[in-house]
Amino acid sequence: MTAPLTLAQMATQVLTTADGKAKTDLSRSHAATWFAARQQDPCPIEIGTAQPPLHPARPEHPELLSPRDVPKRKPGSEAGRIAMLHAVAHIELNAVDLHWDIIARFSHVPLPVGFFDDWVKAADEESKHFRLICDCLESLGSHYGALPAHRGMWKAAEDTVDDLMGRLAVVPMVLEARGLDVTPGMIKIFKQAKLTQAVEALEVIYSEEVSHVAYGSKWFYFLCGRENLDPKEVFHQLVRKYFRGALKPPFNEEKRADAGIPPDFYWPLADTVKPMQGL
Ligand SMILES: [Fe+2]
Ligand SMILES: [Fe+2]
Secondary structure (H helix, E strand, C coil): CCCCCCHHHHHHHHHCCCCHHHHHHHHHHHHHHHHHHHCCCCCCCCCCCCCCCCCCCCCCCCCEECHHHCCCCCCCCHHHHHHHHHHHHHHHHHHHHHHHHHHHHCCCCCCCHHHHHHHHHHHHHHHHHHHHHHHHHHHCCCCCCCCCEECHHHHHHHHCCCCHHHHHHHHHHHHHHHHHHHHHHHHHHHHHCCCHHHHHHHHHHHHHHHHHHHHHHHHHHHHHHHHCCCHHHHHHHHHHHHCCCCECCCCCHHHHHHCCCCHHHHHHHECCCCCCCCC
16 A cells, blocks of 8 residues: 655645646645545644745746736726736636645644644635636636736745745735735625626635635744744844835735734835824
């Protein structure tokens, strides 16, 4: 009998699968295998270690362009809405890889097993999000790969290949938190266009993304506590080191608070001064 794959090997398999549907099928089936194993005591699957690729495998389409070359979208038109959903699908597919990458990349770091549970769950949800948005694109006569997409999205992962705290600060606590800020506006656009399928998909994404940001802040606080570091100071240092540019208000302060990110984490990094609050 061959030994079961370790979790780090499963993660690497997802990262080295190019096709979006094949990648997300594998991601969901590995997540189900992991959570079934976690019901058993002892868990028959080890975390293991792996050497994930620096860049995940990606399908031949979409063509990846630098951010300034990706055509601007006009949200008022059907083509603009398709472009917006296409961009969301691209973000979700990147997120699948980002969550499996944190598992494989940092599998050698001694961490509670709950760290791995959280990112497997997040990767599973991202896989579902990608498929939901692919279904919306297909209902509108398009598909993922039909338009060019943003090349820059893996940059944060590359910059933080050997810095787990940097990875947590920039990926879930900055990039995914940004998703909480912008998703309500997107839901509004699709509501106005009466595209119920897209509204429902974005609402699932919006509710589940809060927990991904929360996993980020939870493990960031954990690592700061283990090293006896001040989380707010370290967060500011790491975001300034790895994230180019300022954070953009308006912030979704309520959902950010739900996810464990207080205002004094992000306002000092914003490109404007915090507005005065009514007393
Ligand atoms: Fe997502
Ligand atoms: Fe996410």
